[in-house]
Amino acid sequence: MTMTTATLVAPVQDVGMGSDDPAPKPTRRRFTEQYKTDIIVEYDQATERGARAPFFVGRASMRARWLEWKLVREALGKGTAKPKKRANLEKEIDRLKKRNERLEDQLTKHKQALEIQGKASELLARLLAESEDDETRAAARDRRVLR
Numbered sequence: 001m002t003m004t005t006a007t008l009v010a011p012v013q014d015v016g017m018g019s020d021d022p023a024p025k026p027t028r029r030r031f032t033e034q035y036k037t038d039i040i041v042e043y044d045q046a047t048e049r050g051a052r053a054p055f056f057v058g059r060a061s062m063r064a065r066w067l068e069w070k071l072v073r074e075a076l077g078k079g080t081a082k083p084k085k086r087a088n089l090e091k092e093i094d095r096l097k098k099r100n101e102r103l104e105d106q107l108t109k110h111k112q113a114l115e116i117q118g119k120a121s122e123l124l125a126r127l128l129a130e131s132e133d134d135e136t137r138a139a140a141r142d143r144r145v146l147r
Helices: 005-014 033-045 062-078 083-146
Strands: none
């Protein structure tokens, strides 16, 4: 049998996105709390040498989730709901507090330096004014002497 372009195009045009879709959108699996607890307990009970290695064979995608479940379980035992987020927030808060203290110290130092520079500038201006007054007095004296 020979296939023509019409026979190849016709099925493509007739296929809709209905229930006969050959590749339906994948849905994410959801695990119950009981199942999660059972998995964690089963893994923790595997204490013999080499017993834990084949635990995730056939459950390859579950390893990352298992670790997350275990951390949440441990955190719930300690009274915190989400350990990673809380720990990260606390670290961020501590980092920002330290940065704030450092910046406040720098600001204080800069204010002191500006104050000192202002006083030094004022003192130099006075000295310059006094020296100009002294020079004009000396020049006036010299003029009187020469007359």
